[in-house]
Amino acid sequence: MECSLYIHVPFCAGSCDYCDFYSVPGFKPDLSAGNYTLVKYVNRVLLDLQDAMRAFHVKSVPTVFIGGGTPSVLGPVLMKELLQGIASLLPRGGSGLEEFTVEANPESCSEAFIAVCKDYGISRISLGVQSFNRASRKAVHRLGEVRELGDRLALVLEAFPSGFSADLIAGLPFQTEKILLDDIEKLVSYKPAHISLYALTIEEGTPLAGQYAKIEAASQAPRLNSPDNIDRLWLAGRDALEKAGYHQYEVSNFCKPGKECKHNLRYWRMKNWLGAGPAASSTIIDDNTGRGVRFTNTPDIEAWLARQSGEPPPRQEEWLDAVTLIKETLLMGFRYIEGPDAKLFKQRFKIGLEDAIPRTLSRWRERGLAEEAPPNPARAGLGKKGILFLDRFLIDAFAEIDAHRVKSTAKQCPRLAN
Secondary structure, three states: OEOEEEEEEOEOOOOOOOOOOOOEOOOOOOHHHOOOHHHHHHHHHHHHHHHHHHHOOOOEOOEEEEEEOOHHHHHHHHHHHHHHHHHHHOHHHHOOOOEEEEEEOHHHOOHHHHHHHHHOOOOEEEEEEEOOOHHHHHHOOOOOOHHHHHHHHHHHHHHOOOOEEEEEEEOOOOOOHHHHHHHHHHHHOOOOOEEEEEEOOOOOOOHHHHHHHOOOOHHHOOOOOOHHHHHHHHHHHHHHHHHOOOEEEEOOEEEOOOOOOHHHHHHHOOOOEEEEOOOOEEEEEEOOOOEEEEEEEOOOHHHHHOOOOOOOOOEEEEEEOHHHHHHHHHHHHOOEOOOOOHHHHHHHHOOOHHHHOHHHHHHHHHOOOOOOOOOOOOOOOOHHHHHHHHHHHHHHHHHHHHHHHHHHHHHOOOOOOO
16 A cells, blocks of 8 residues: 655644644753653654554555654754654655655754754755744744744755745734735745745634634734735735745645645645654545545643553544545645546546536636636646635535435435445
């Protein structure tokens, strides 16, 4: 079986007000302080990877992604140990590996850490910049000094001249269009191959959501951007990135030609992956039956570490029927500008993409918000305009699938009746 690998490193130095990913703050890349939780983590995650790869008979690993959290808080010593351990598990010595990414934050992305990444198999570093504006960073408790950002970007560029990525956020507190465009101009000067531009999302339960809940209208608060203004800022940022030569290939991702993130493309194409670490998920799909299984590890570092040797991680298990996977394939696939992989869709579900949601595609094409049936049958996307209305498109598509499912049940259609 072919599977990508995702390793979740949940540790962070601090916690940003907008973040709703599972993370454990208060960690630094300094083992001299006696912080052996990080050591235990590396040993356990490698054992879990080994067990999972054996259980699913993984014969090929095209991509590996180490995310978080903040993987760079492992520091150079433990990152070296983790990378060496992963390399020992890869089939054929990793000869089939197409991409190996690690996320890092500037304040913990030291020269020694970068050197270890370069020397032990990493092909791509993804650096969390978010903003160069001091007021915006402080407002969401983003750690790291602005003066550090340029130094770290220069070091990463020197080590990975054709393979580094960076993240920015549109809509942060105090952020104006000029500030965002200045951020983009400065980041582009370091020549990243790939840039992710995320619109700030106010996630329920985060400290930032609490700030918004205290006011009647965000637009009346000088420090907070309203949802409409966040969208406006993101659109301005998108146009600036495209003008700078970065083409949009997914909802929030832009790159130079040929520099798409191959690991994330596998998510958007709903191809198999195994996840290790607390809160990580794995999704395995049988292409012959159109069904699959998903394991999601419990977001609890203490429970995850407290297991006996050979005991699986605490997790939830979900069996995925064909209809569920069809919907997920559309949800993930239409995030990608080119749309889902129509060839794989038909192989898995024994029904063509055009047959699954014909009315939805027809209506959206009439509005100019979906591509006309292209010469390449493996492509059917929303394009640059339609992707702005992805949520509305999915509502229409899911409603059509549900209606079709009711009719297909009577006819016993094997792919839409279960």
